[in-house]
Amino acid sequence: MTWFKDAPPWLRWTAYAAFGVLILTIVQSLDDTNQLTSASSSQSMLRWGVPILLAGLGGLFSERAGVVNIGLEGMMILGTWFGAWGGVTFGPWWGIALGVLGGVLGGLLHAIATITFGVDHIISGVAINILAPGIARFLASEIFTGIPGGSITQSPRVPGVGNITFAFLAGGNFGAWKSPNLLGWIAEKDWFFVSDLASLGLGMVSRVSHMTLLALALVPFTGWLMWRTRFGLRLRICGERPEAGESQGINVYRYKYIGVLISGALAGLAGAFIASPELSGIYLQGQTNGRGFIGMAALIFGNWRPFGVLGGALLFGYPFGIGLRDLSGAASHSLVLVNAIGLAGVAIWALTRGKRTDAVLAGVLSAGAALWYFSTQFVPDVWKDVLPFVVVLLVLIFFAQRLRPPAADGLRYRKGET
Amino acid sequence: MKFALGRRMLLTMAAPVTAILFALVTSSIVLLASGSNPVAAFGDMVGHASKLETMVDIFNRATPLFIAGIAAAIGFRMNLFNIGVEGQYLLAGLVAAHVGSLFLLPPVIHFMFIMIVAMTVGGAYAGFAGVLKVTRGVNEVISTIMLNAIAISGLVAYLIRVWQAGDAIQGGVGRVGTTPIPESGLLPNLNGLLEIVTREVRQGKELTGMLIVAILVGVGYQVLVNRTRFGFDLRASGINPFAAQVGGVAPKRMVVIAMILSGAVAGLVGLPEVNSLGFFAANPIQGLGFTGIAVALLGRNHTAGIFVSALIFAFLDISSGVLQFTGAASREIVVIMQGVIILAAVVAYEVARRAREREEARAAAAALVEAPA
Numbered sequence: 001m002t003w004f005k006d007a008p009p010w011l012r013w014t015a016y017a018a019f020g021v022l023i024l025t026i027v028q029s030l031d032d033t034n035q036l037t038s039a040s041s042s043q044s045m046l047r048w049g050v051p052i053l054l055a056g057l058g059g060l061f062s063e064r065a066g067v068v069n070i071g072l073e074g075m076m077i078l079g080t081w082f083g084a085w086g087g088v089t090f091g092p093w094w095g096i097a098l099g100v101l102g103g104v105l106g107g108l109l110h111a112i113a114t115i116t117f118g119v120d121h122i123i124s125g126v127a128i129n130i131l132a133p134g135i136a137r138f139l140a141s142e143i144f145t146g147i148p149g150g151s152i153t154q155s156p157r158v159p160g161v162g163n164i165t166f167a168f169l170a171g172g173n174f175g176a177w178k179s180p181n182l183l184g185w186i187a188e189k190d191w192f193f194v195s196d197l198a199s200l201g202l203g204m205v206s207r208v209s210h211m212t213l214l215a216l217a218l219v220p221f222t223g224w225l226m227w228r229t230r231f232g233l234r235l236r237i238c239g240e241r242p243e244a245g246e247s248q249g250i251n252v253y254r255y256k257y258i259g260v261l262i263s264g265a266l267a268g269l270a271g272a273f274i275a276s277p278e279l280s281g282i283y284l285q286g287q288t289n290g291r292g293f294i295g296m297a298a299l300i301f302g303n304w305r306p307f308g309v310l311g312g313a314l315l316f317g318y319p320f321g322i323g324l325r326d327l328s329g330a331a332s333h334s335l336v337l338v339n340a341i342g343l344a345g346v347a348i349w350a351l352t353r354g355k356r357t358d359a360v361l362a363g364v365l366s367a368g369a370a371l372w373y374f375s376t377q378f379v380p381d382v383w384k385d386v387l388p389f390v391v392v393l394l395v396l397i398f399f400a401q402r403l404r405p406p407a408a409d410g411l412r413y414r415k416g417e418t
Numbered sequence: 419m420k421f422a423l424g425r426r427m428l429l430t431m432a433a434p435v436t437a438i439l440f441a442l443v444t445s446s447i448v449l450l451a452s453g454s455n456p457v458a459a460f461g462d463m464v465g466h467a468s469k470l471e472t473m474v475d476i477f478n479r480a481t482p483l484f485i486a487g488i489a490a491a492i493g494f495r496m497n498l499f500n501i502g503v504e505g506q507y508l509l510a511g512l513v514a515a516h517v518g519s520l521f522l523l524p525p526v527i528h529f530m531f532i533m534i535v536a537m538t539v540g541g542a543y544a545g546f547a548g549v550l551k552v553t554r555g556v557n558e559v560i561s562t563i564m565l566n567a568i569a570i571s572g573l574v575a576y577l578i579r580v581w582q583a584g585d586a587i588q589g590g591v592g593r594v595g596t597t598p599i600p601e602s603g604l605l606p607n608l609n610g611l612l613e614i615v616t617r618e619v620r621q622g623k624e625l626t627g628m629l630i631v632a633i634l635v636g637v638g639y640q641v642l643v644n645r646t647r648f649g650f651d652l653r654a655s656g657i658n659p660f661a662a663q664v665g666g667v668a669p670k671r672m673v674v675i676a677m678i679l680s681g682a683v684a685g686l687v688g689l690p691e692v693n694s695l696g697f698f699a700a701n702p703i704q705g706l707g708f709t710g711i712a713v714a715l716l717g718r719n720h721t722a723g724i725f726v727s728a729l730i731f732a733f734l735d736i737s738s739g740v741l742q743f744t745g746a747a748s749r750e751i752v753v754i755m756q757g758v759i760i761l762a763a764v765v766a767y768e769v770a771r772r773a774r775e776r777e778e779a780r781a782a783a784a785a786l787v788e789a790p791a
Contacts, residue, residue, distance in 0.1 A: 052789060068561070070501075072558065095431055109761065112765075113761060113764065113765055117765045117768050117769065118768050119764045119765055119768050120764070122499050122501075122559055123715060123764050124499065124764065125713065125759070126708065126712070126715075126760075127715075127760045127764060128761070129708065129751075129758060130708055130709070130712055130756060130757045130760060131754065131756075131757025131758065131760075132757070133753065134750060134752075134753025134754045134756065134757050135754055135757070137750040137753060138448070138750035138751060138753065140750075141450045141750050142747040142748060147698075152750075202527075239605055272626060286443055286605040288566050289571070290571070291612075293563050293564075293567065296560070297560075297564065298564070300560065380576045382572045382575045382576045383572075385567075385571040385572060385575070386567060386568045386572035387572060389564040389565075389567040389568050389572075390564075390568060391562050392560075393550075393556075393561065393562050393565070393568075393681075396550070396560065396561065396564075397550060397554050397556065397558040398554075398556070398565055400555045400556045400557075401554075401555055
């Protein structure tokens with residue numbers, strides 16, 4: 001297996017993903033559903049994954065600069081309100097811009113409290129999470145109630161930005177000429193596994209919002225910015241050893257401010273995306289529903305790295321996407337078996353590393369999930385809502401020791417103190 | 419020395435007062451900008467709050483906020499962040515109300531039984547986060563956030579449907595929920611006690627009997643933290659865990675016990691509502707846990723401070739209801755005020771702390787100079 005370990009990371013992760021799809025293909029054939037690998041599932045996964053991804057990247061900028069940001073949720077709420085208001089009043093792209101601005105305001109509060117005044121990061125985050133819904137509700141009561149179709153809890157319809165269907169892959173138009181739909185053609189062939197892969201791919205390249213493209217482009221961009229530029233190096237030193245940065249003449253406060261403000265901007269963008277027609281098409285009170293926290297979970301799952309965050313966002317977006325269209329409940333039921341298989345995998349992995357306790361724990365959990373799967377026909381519909389949180393807990397339980405957060409993450413930094 | 423103590427008191431009090439003034443100013447600016455008259459709005463609120471019936475409502479809201487504040491404070495005292503009070507109280511309240519409706523026990527014992535169930539559920543749920551922290555190294559902030567979501571949108575959302583009583587509307591209160599608890603499982607209201615000192619309480623308002631429980635919790639917290647070996651260990655672990663360990667305090671055990679205690683108290687937060695309705699509502703009051711964290715922060719984790727903060731937050735919550743009728747302003751302004759108060763308070767405490775540290779350093783330096791070589 002050394003050849004596999006020596007392979008470049010992107011190749012290994014592609015292999016893991018393909019293996020995951022293979023398991024999904026096998027499992028769904030047991031439950032007589034095709035939801036697990038349908039194009040609509042992967043499309044929903046992407047749509048639900050984008051706000052999680054953006055929030056997670058937001059967390060990355062903040063925590064790499066050493067500031068824990070559990071206020072992401074609040075900043076996201078500000079993003080939904082400002083995004084909806086901007087979209088309704090000025091047009092779709094203005095909605096995005098104002099959503100970002102709303103998030104930046106939340107980020108600025110967090111930055112002032114934690115960096116300038118040295119308040120504990122968690123406390124400031126909790127305060128922002130209390131403040132932000134209040135601001136959104138107040139603004140809604142002042143402004144949306146005066147617009148036809150709006151009320152204190154919701155906005156009128158929000159317009160959306162355009163989308164793109166890829167030519168050749170998904171049959172998008174190439175100028176005036178309609179290109180062939182390659183993935184759609186394979187997906188219809190009903191070839192085992194291959195058609196499933198094509199179908200999942202098809203969902204991710206048809207009618208993709210420009211905002212989604214922007215969000216996905218941010219992943220490699222973040223990686224480049226953080227690990228290939230002087231700016232990124234300086235920002236990261238603020239999260240690892242701020243005193244060391246200070247000794248090199250870096251203005252640590254300034255970099256922390258930049259990190260937290262970008263964090264707020266991305267959380268705001270995530271909020272604007274939720275309010276856009278890609279997901280809701282409307283501002284609704286309470287619509288973020290803990291997605292900011294799932295974004296944090298994706299950040300932890302992804303070990304504070306952009307592609308890891310992307311992986312976490314898609315993984316956590318997947319059950320939401322499934323649950324949305326799974327009216328019979330069969331697909332959510334199948335997911336339980338997938339969980340059981342995943343836990344069994346963890347158990348085997350732990351055994352090969354000689355971690356007996358972990359292996360037993362994972363084995364018991366796996367057996368429990370399998371027992372649940374085989375003893376029931378359906379699972380409660382709340383399962384899809386809690387699955388991301390359960391997965392994060394499990395990841396933390398088994399891999400918390402392997403994760404490596406920035407060394408000075410969450411610590412108070414005062415210039416000139418050690 | 420006496421002078422310095424007075425100064426210190428002044429510094430301590432200055433911070434929360436500044437925070438509240440700051441919140442008043444900012445919310446006034448917001449109200450002015452939105453075309454409302456802040457003086458009229460706050461006047462309406464204070465006027466409304468001075469009515470006896472409103473005061474009863476304020477105390478009824480302050481009761482769970484105080485308990486939630488104590489729950490959060492137990493964690494804070496040893497630098498543990500129990501963000502999960504929210505999930506713990508909803509889950510505990512639901513389970514306790516359901517289990518309590520299954521049995522018929524003698525009056526006081528029945529209520530005690532419900533309380534014990536609530537505390538056990540809350541304690542176990544929070545204790546799980548504690549166990550994860552000491553055995554698997556999972557940060558309690560993250561795990562309690564995840565457990566909140568699992569409790570609220572998972573367990574509570576599911577169980578409330580399973581346990582929902584058949585008849586749609588119960589007891590004339592127009593709310594749906596679990597099977598009603600027999601009379602023996604409920605605390606009587608305190609109207610009789612209150613009316614000794616006041617006029618008769620009208621409009622069917624009832625001062626919750628849980629106020630007594632809240633006071634007992636407050637006294638228990640005060641004694642436990644300040645007057646017992648355990649409380650000393652708790653505070654020592656919070657200030658310097660390594661020193662505490664050297665002093666013979668087992669840090670892992672302390673983490674788990676503190677989380678269990680915090681969760682057990684959190685389990686009581688939902689009971690005032692259960693007690694007044696007679697069952698756990700399908701749409702319970704939410705957010706008490708998060709506000710409770712704010713209450714603990716504003717009250718500096720001290721019993722008296724938490725009590726006053728709970729009253730302030732309850733006052734804002736309840737008295738703002740009148741704004742809907744007078745139309746002086748949007749009642750949502752108070753949520754902004756609560757947020758601003760807490761953000762301003764933590765900043766002010768931090769500034770005060772640093773000012774005190776500087777002063778102490780100066781005093782120490784002065785003492786060194788004066789001391790004979």
